Amino acid sequence: MSEASPAKAYALHLGVIALLFVLSFMLPDYYHGLLARIMVLAVFAMGYNMLFGYVGLFSLGHAMFFGAGLYGAGLAIIQLGWSVPLALLGGIACGAVLALAIGLLALRTTGVAFMIVTMMFAQVFYLLILYFAAWTGGDQGQVVPQPARVLNLGATSLDLTNPTVRYMSALVLFALVLLVTLAVVRSRYGRVLVAIRENEERTKMLGYDTFSNKLIAVVASGTICAASGAAYAVLFGYVGSSFASVQYSILPLLWVLLGGAATTLGPLIGTVFMYYVIDVTSGYTSAYLLIVGIALILLVLFFPKGILGSIRQRWLGWLP
Amino acid sequence: MHFGPHLLLAALEGLVTSAVLALTALGLSLVFGVMRVVNVAHGEFFMLGAVLAWAISTAISGHPALGFLAALVIAPLIVGAIALVAERLVLRRLNYNPEATIVATIGMLYIIQQLALSFYGPEARPVEPPFSYRILLPWFGYSGYKLSIIAASALLLIATWLVLTRTRIGLIMRATQYDSETAQAFGIPVDRVYGGVFALGAMLAAIAAVLIVPISQAHYLMGQDPLLLSFIVVIIGGLGSLRGTVVAAVLIGLSDGIISMFFSPTLAKIIATLLVAMVLVFRPQGLFGTASR
Numbered sequence: 177m178s179e180a181s182p183a184k185a186y187a188l189h190l191g192v193i194a195l196l197f198v199l200s201f202m203l204p205d206y207y208h209g210l211l212a213r214i215m216v217l218a219v220f221a222m223g224y225n226m227l228f229g230y231v232g233l234f235s236l237g238h239a240m241f242f243g244a245g246l247y248g249a250g251l252a253i254i255q256l257g258w259s260v261p262l263a264l265l266g267g268i269a270c271g272a273v274l275a276l277a278i279g280l281l282a283l284r285t286t287g288v289a290f291m292i293v294t295m296m297f298a299q300v301f302y303l304l305i306l307y308f309a310a311w312t313g314g315d316q317g318q319v320v321p322q323p324a325r326v327l328n329l330g331a332t333s334l335d336l337t338n339p340t341v342r343y344m345s346a347l348v349l350f351a352l353v354l355l356v357t358l359a360v361v362r363s364r365y366g367r368v369l370v371a372i373r374e375n376e377e378r379t380k381m382l383g384y385d386t387f388s389n390k391l392i393a394v395v396a397s398g399t400i401c402a403a404s405g406a407a408y409a410v411l412f413g414y415v416g417s418s419f420a421s422v423q424y425s426i427l428p429l430l431w432v433l434l435g436g437a438a439t440t441l442g443p444l445i446g447t448v449f450m451y452y453v454i455d456v457t458s459g460y461t462s463a464y465l466l467i468v469g470i471a472l473i474l475l476v477l478f479f480p481k482g483i484l485g486s487i488r489q490r491w492l493g494w495l496p
Numbered sequence: 497m498h499f500g501p502h503l504l505l506a507a508l509e510g511l512v513t514s515a516v517l518a519l520t521a522l523g524l525s526l527v528f529g530v531m532r533v534v535n536v537a538h539g540e541f542f543m544l545g546a547v548l549a550w551a552i553s554t555a556i557s558g559h560p561a562l563g564f565l566a567a568l569v570i571a572p573l574i575v576g577a578i579a580l581v582a583e584r585l586v587l588r589r590l591n592y593n594p595e596a597t598i599v600a601t602i603g604m605l606y607i608i609q610q611l612a613l614s615f616y617g618p619e620a621r622p623v624e625p626p627f628s629y630r631i632l633l634p635w636f637g638y639s640g641y642k643l644s645i646i647a648a649s650a651l652l653l654i655a656t657w658l659v660l661t662r663t664r665i666g667l668i669m670r671a672t673q674y675d676s677e678t679a680q681a682f683g684i685p686v687d688r689v690y691g692g693v694f695a696l697g698a699m700l701a702a703i704a705a706v707l708i709v710p711i712s713q714a715h716y717l718m719g720q721d722p723l724l725l726s727f728i729v730v731i732i733g734g735l736g737s738l739r740g741t742v743v744a745a746v747l748i749g750l751s752d753g754i755i756s757m758f759f760s761p762t763l764a765k766i767i768a769t770l771l772v773a774m775v776l777v778f779r780p781q782g783l784f785g786t787a788s789r
Contacts, residue, residue, distance in 0.1 A: 304766060
């Protein structure tokens with residue numbers, strides 16, 4: 177990595193956010209709705225990237241953090257009748273607590289064992305959702321009732337089912353997480369995380385407590401993913417067990433690999449690109465999992481750094 | 497029915513599960529033991545075996561045993577060939593890097609699953625058992641075919657054990673597992689051993705699937721449960737250890753059969769998965785063998 181230039185990096189990120197803002201007024205209805213969804217899911221990918229890209233911890237169970245946010249917020253509204261802001265906070269808190277517990281356990285392992293352990297905990301989470309079907313709706317899922325999806329801010333109340341409000345809410349969440357991620361990876365703490373990824377033993381020898389640094393990263397990552405899940409429940413109004421299945425642990429991995437691991441904008445690019453590919457090919461085939469599978473193999477064979485990772489290596493060394 | 501016979505029935509069902517599980521898990525365990533590759537697509541090789549068994553047995557007319565025997569021979573060979581191609585084209589190029597191979601085998605999982613859905617369809621289809629003799633016990637009649645699965649699996653496990661411990665091929669495999677670089681230095685074609693082991697692992701899963709398909713139907717999503725259960729068996733039994741795998745398979749199969757009969761199957765899965773995750777967290781060294789990593 178070459179010498180970082182803060183002004184350039186911040187200008188680029190603000191530019192991306194501004195572009196997404198402008199796009200809201202230019203896109204046709206279908207893509208407008210799709211991009212709102214992509215932004216929420218890109219937040220999920222950014223949360224995954226924080227752990228996978230920067231710390232080098234390879235989890236196959238992040239669907240449980242997304243699911244914790246999704247169910248935490250969704251069930252709070254459906255079953256407990258909470259208001260939207262409270263439910264969002266509740267969902268995020270669920271994810272943070274779950275991430276802390278999982279981190280304390282799973283970080284005792286490394287490498288392949290870490291992957292299998294996270295996958296198994298996520299599987300337990302998924303099965304628990306099915307087991308308590310009376311409460312969660314099981315594999316049918318539940319719809320968050322439209323009248324409940326209103327955000328009351330003082331005197332004004334925002335109807336989150338309105339497409340423009342939904343888009344802007346997604347953008348606010350996305351922008352917030354993007355800027356926080358950028359600040360974190362540029363901070364001293366971010367450097368320590370990269371150091372752990374590159375050589376954990378050496379980092380330990382330099383006097384850093386790698387376990388607690390990794391634990392903080394797991395909690396941060398889980399919290400961001402839960403925020404994405406909670407926003408998804410509130411904005412799109414559906415809570416279902418498929419979002420907690422293994423597939424949703426693998427999708428963020430795919431998005432991050434595609435966009436470029438350990439790049440701040442990679443998760444967004446990967447998510448957009450993957451949705452674009454599926455959208456284009458859906459005209460020819462309904463075999464969308466086939467595309468996911470082929471993409472994973474081609475990426476790992478020929479393109480392990482992803483789109484932004486390769487661009488950074490070739491031309492733009494300053495990309496964060 | 498009284499509690500005793502009920503328990504016996506649950507135990508028999510559990511033993512059938514164990515027999516199939518032991519074969520499937522042995523395949524996974526060999527691949528991890530020798531190649532250090534966690535094959536996430538293993539369950540799909542299992543599914544492929546069952547689907548091919550259906551295709552072959554319906555293509556052959558005449559007595560059901562004829563179609564079944566043909567499937568038992570041909571399906572594993574086809575699956576082995578597919579696995580070999582996948583290994584040559586993908587895994588070898590990744591230099592068997594543990595993390596990259598996991599991503600690649602996840603990709604294979606999706607590709608195989610989707611192709612099965614496209615060409616085979618979403619229906620579950622039965623395969624006729626080769627014979628339908630019922631053994632009459634004092635309390636209930638029990639399918640003779642199910643008992644023959646247990647016998648066939650035991651024979652195959654013993655055969656694998658003999659190959660591993662008594663033949664030159666087994667010696668070469670064990671040498672590669674123990675230290676692949678030294679094995680290479682002594683002129684063992686490690687590369688070809690890897691290809692063979694990957695194909696063998698897939699074939700074991702396919703054989704297990706052909707054996708089970710007359711009692712459980714072929715379906716394109718049937719690979720998921722065996723994958724998870726095999727992981728559990730392999731972790732509890734210790735990767736690469738044949739004896740551990742068999743003992744763990746019997747343990748898991750029996751407890752799964754008994755818990756599922758008296759409680760909810762979902763609850764049984766939750767408990768088993770959680771226990772294994774905890775075993776991995778607190779005793780990882782005993783589970784991934786003693787190899788340094």
